[in-house]
Amino acid sequence: MAFLSDTLARVKPSPTIAMTNKAAELKAAGRDVIGLSAGEPDFDTPTNIKDAAIAAIHAGKTKYTAVDGIPELKAAICAKFKRENGLDYSPAQVSVSSGGKQVLFNALLATLNPGDEVIIPTPYWVSYPDMVKIGGGTPVFVPGDPGRGYKISAEALEAAITPQTKWFLFNSPSNPSGAGYARDELKALTDVLLRHPHVWVMTDDMYEHLAFDGFTFCTPAEVEPRLYDRTLTVNGVSKAYAMTGWRIGYAAGPEPLIAAMRKVQSQSTSNPCSVSQWAAVEALNGPQDYLATSRVAFQRRRDLVVGMLNDCPGLTCPTPEGAFYVYPSIAGLIGKRTPSGVEITDDEVFATQLLEATGVAVVFGAAFGLSPNFRISYATSDAALKDACTRIKAFCEGLS
Numbered sequence: 001m002a003f004l005s006d007t008l009a010r011v012k013p014s015p016t017i018a019m020t021n022k023a024a025e026l027k028a029a030g031r032d033v034i035g036l037s038a039g040e041p042d043f044d045t046p047t048n049i050k051d052a053a054i055a056a057i058h059a060g061k062t063k064y065t066a067v068d069g070i071p072e073l074k075a076a077i078c079a080k081f082k083r084e085n086g087l088d089y090s091p092a093q094v095s096v097s098s099g100g101k102q103v104l105f106n107a108l109l110a111t112l113n114p115g116d117e118v119i120i121p122t123p124y125w126v127s128y129p130d131m132v133k134i135g136g137g138t139p140v141f142v143p144g145d146p147g148r149g150y151k152i153s154a155e156a157l158e159a160a161i162t163p164q165t166k167w168f169l170f171n172s173p174s175n176p177s178g179a180g181y182a183r184d185e186l187k188a189l190t191d192v193l194l195r196h197p198h199v200w201v202m203t204d205d206m207y208e209h210l211a212f213d214g215f216t217f218c219t220p221a222e223v224e225p226r227l228y229d230r231t232l233t234v235n236g237v238s239k240a241y242a243m244t245g246w247r248i249g250y251a252a253g254p255e256p257l258i259a260a261m262r263k264v265q266s267q268s269t270s271n272p273c274s275v276s277q278w279a280a281v282e283a284l285n286g287p288q289d290y291l292a293t294s295r296v297a298f299q300r301r302r303d304l305v306v307g308m309l310n311d312c313p314g315l316t317c318p319t320p321e322g323a324f325y326v327y328p329s330i331a332g333l334i335g336k337r338t339p340s341g342v343e344i345t346d347d348e349v350f351a352t353q354l355l356e357a358t359g360v361a362v363v364f365g366a367a368f369g370l371s372p373n374f375r376i377s378y379a380t381s382d383a384a385l386k387d388a389c390t391r392i393k394a395f396c397e398g399l400s
């Protein structure tokens with residue numbers, strides 16, 4: 001439509017949301033659907049957090065707040081960064097937005113000029129490239145190595161850096177691969193970045209608390225303090241505390257960048273929901289036992305899903321360090337045909353045929369920039385996961 005902007009013409013709608021909607025449509029039509037496409041914990045928000053929100057409502061904390069967060073939440077965020085990441089930030093270095101998504105969006109919109117490049121490892125969270133494009137920048141992709149659980153090498157990062165590189169957008173544990181960078185692996189990347197002082201680091205630490213088998217989460221500014229002055233450390237309560245609907249994300253970084261992000265927010269959404277901010281204060285300052293409970297449940301489900309998928313002919317599924325996703329390869333199925341004669345030419349065909357034949361909704365790998373794969377979100381009950389993996393196995397066995 002000629003009326004729409006050229007910028008928007010370059011942007012595609014979120015494929016994960018599209019897949020979730022498609023599964024919901026089939027379900028509404030009476031099909032037996034198992035949705036493994038949505039990226040949110042199936043647990044309820046802990047009661048102490050809900051109670052804090054209710055108390056905030058009754059206390060009349062229902063008005064506009066400071067654009068990028070109430071002082072109490074900024075203080076809680078500073079304490080969190082100190083306690084969990086060993087990072088010192090002052091409240092003036094902190095920005096709060098309506099979800100981690102808005103934090104990333106603000107930062108990109110506030111900094112990108114036409115021609116600026118943003119390095120994004122693949123597979124990536126679906127929104128990164130499109131956010132970069134909305135900001136007027138150019139995404140530059142660095143492929144993850146399937147042999148290393150889809151992590152990128154230092155050499156590949158170095159090769160992607162040009163004089164136009166503005167940001168390195170890093171995400172560990174990763175959506176969609178679940179790959180988590182150990183300290184030495186991250187250090188290899190920060191060593192590269194030290195040699196390129198014009199490149200800033202945007203690290204998306206949303207899945208920090210979903211780390212398994214004793215994996216120790218680490219973040220760039222902590223691993224390499226010399227990058228502190230050019231790092232934006234992004235995090236949020238959505239995944240950690242089962243608070244996806246509350247819409248609170250936050251970041252800390254250099255004050256001028258935080259001020260620029262505040263300017264973007266002040267001319268768009270203004271403050272994030274006041275009640276949600278008080279809930280987030282409780283999430284960060286209150287009891288933290290929910291984190292361990294959810295970690296145990298997700299690790300059990302990861303083991304279940306990885307085990308069952310590796311038992312499917314043609315699938316190969318690495319064991320990820322964190323998040324609640326797995327990213328199996330379907331390389332062994334390309335060229336095969338379904339009983340009705342449809343050839344599996346790529347991962348989109350695979351996901352569509354799987355949904356049609358079995359009612360299992362997954363997201364195809366091309367949506368995340370690395371094929372031929374698909375993503376399963378295992379943030380659902382053990383029973384549903386067993387049922388889904390059994391159906392996937394039958395589907396793979398039926399290909400010839």
Ligand SMILES: Cc1ncc(COP(=O)(O)O)c(C=O)c1O
Binds near residue numbers: 102206
């Ligand atoms: C890697 C990653 N970053 C950011 C977000 C956005 O989080 P929020 O719901 O807080 O906006 C998500 C949500 O799926 C994500 O997977």
